[in-house]
Every structure is written in structure tokens, then in C-alpha cells.
Amino acid sequence: MKLTTRQKQVLDFITTAVTEAGMPPTRVEIARQFGFRSINAAEQHLRALARKGAIDLMAGTSRGIRLKLSTGLPVVGQVAAGSPLLAEENLQGTRALSGTLFNPKADYLLRVSGLSMRDAGILDGDLLAVHATPKANNGDLVVARIDGEVTVKRFQRKGGKVTLLAANPDFAPIEIDPRKHEFAIEGLGVGLLRNLA
Incomplete structure (x- = not known):
């Protein structure tokens, strides 16, 4: 359509x-x-x-x-904003809003765990709206999969090396050599729903 x-x-x-x-x-x-x-x-x-x-x-x-289109975004897994945490691929419910409210369009929501992205305003329990894509530019907020585990960080590529940067000085950057580790960009963070519970 x-x-x-x-x-x-x-x-x-x-x-x-x-x-x-x-x-x-x-x-x-x-x-x-x-x-x-x-x-x-x-x-x-x-x-x-x-x-x-x-x-x-x-x-x-x-x-x-x-x-007719679904007005709900599925809430999938739990994503670490700290040490990578294995993301469970089962659905944890839906939130009644359209992915088209985000730009680019959000495909799903991931629940953030940890405080490594605190200084970017992303807190433990928040729902990150994610646009599913395997591509990212330097500085993008990404959902990345490393050896089967998923994390939310800022993306930086220099030469053949990838660095995932936290937004909290208590967390060290994660440096990845894609030749030695399974690495993939799962999507881009395009919005945030604050956990008010």
C-alpha cells in the first residue's frame, strides 16, 4: 500500500x-x-x-x-542498555499506537533494561520504538545483536571495527571486530515511551 x-x-x-x-x-x-x-x-x-x-x-x-491497519506496536523481548542481554523473541503484548507516528516508521517496541543510555534520556523500563533495518550511520542509536545478544547503543564504525558507545560514563564502549563476532544491526531507535509505572 x-x-x-x-x-x-x-x-x-x-x-x-x-x-x-x-x-x-x-x-x-x-x-x-x-x-x-x-x-x-x-x-x-x-x-x-x-x-x-x-x-x-x-x-x-x-x-x-x-x-484496518493494526494500531498497535508489538512489544518484543527486553533489550539491555548496559551489558548485552539475550533478547527473547516472544511477544510481550502490544501498545495502542501506530508505527507511522514515528519517522522513520517504527516496527516494534523494545523494553530497555539498565542505565547505560541514561544520559541520552533512555531509562530502565522505557520502551524504545525501533525501525527495523540492517543499516546505520555513525552516531545513530541502534539496536545491535552481538553473538546472539542484543543491546542499545550509539553506533560508530571506523575502518573494519565497530564501537558501540554508551551514554553513561560508568559503562565502557563495546568494541567489536565483525570478523571475530557475529554482529548485526537489528534496527534504529526512532522514539521513546517513558515507563511511568
Whole structure:
């Protein structure tokens, strides 16, 4: 499903309304949000989203919009922000928000364990929104797998060596020679949900 930029914005607006208010917006609210001159413009965007399979439209009601895409992000495993901790691949539930609220899109949430990323504002128990990708640039916040274990760190590559940097002076950098260790980037950290429990 390929959405235009505006269609994605409208879908994000609907998703946010459903997540925060518990109900979809009216056509009038959509038109007001995006500065459309008529409700018909909002209706055209909704019909396009329905054709592309993102929503269902129900006739006869002003809030007759139902999201077809999952509005939940799965919470997967537990990721160490300290020493690498084996990530369990089983689902630990979902959180009711759309991955499209993040840029790039989040594919899942990982629960952080430890305080090695404390100075980057990532605390024990927080949920890190992760965009699944095997690529990273220097300085990116990454979820990295080292010999089967997973950790959250800042990525740095120099020559053939990879260094994973903590954001807490109490934790030493993790230096990896990819020729001697299994190493992979699992994804990029693209957002954070604070654990308020």
C-alpha cells in the first residue's frame, strides 16, 4: 500500500484521534486540521485511503471510519542498555499506537533494561520504538545483536571495527571486530515511551 504524503498525514491524524480520544475524527475535523476548503476534500482523501485498504468507511455516521491497519506496536523481548542481554523473541503484548507516528516508521517496541543510555534520556523500563533495518550511520542509536545478544547503543564504525558507545560514563564502549563476532544491526531507535509505572 503506497500512500501519498497527504494521505499518510490524514491516516496519522485518524490514528492519533483513535489512540488519544478513543474515536475517529469527523470529516469536519479532518478538513479543519488540514485547511481543506470543503468537507468534500476530506471525503476524497478518506475514499482514497479506503481504496488502498488502510481504513473502512461506514455510511450514515459522521465518525464512520475504522482503521484496518493494526494500531498497535508489538512489544518484543527486553533489550539491555548496559551489558548485552539475550533478547527473547516472544511477544510481550502490544501498545495502542501506530508505527507511522514515528519517522522513520517504527516496527516494534523494545523494553530497555539498565542505565547505560541514561544520559541520552533512555531509562530502565522505557520502551524504545525501533525501525527495523540492517543499516546505520555513525552516531545513530541502534539496536545491535552481538553473538546472539542484543543491546542499545550509539553506533560508530571506523575502518573494519565497530564501537558501540554508551551514554553513561560508568559503562565502557563495546568494541567489536565483525570478523571475530557475529554482529548485526537489528534496527534504529526512532522514539521513546517513558515507563511511568
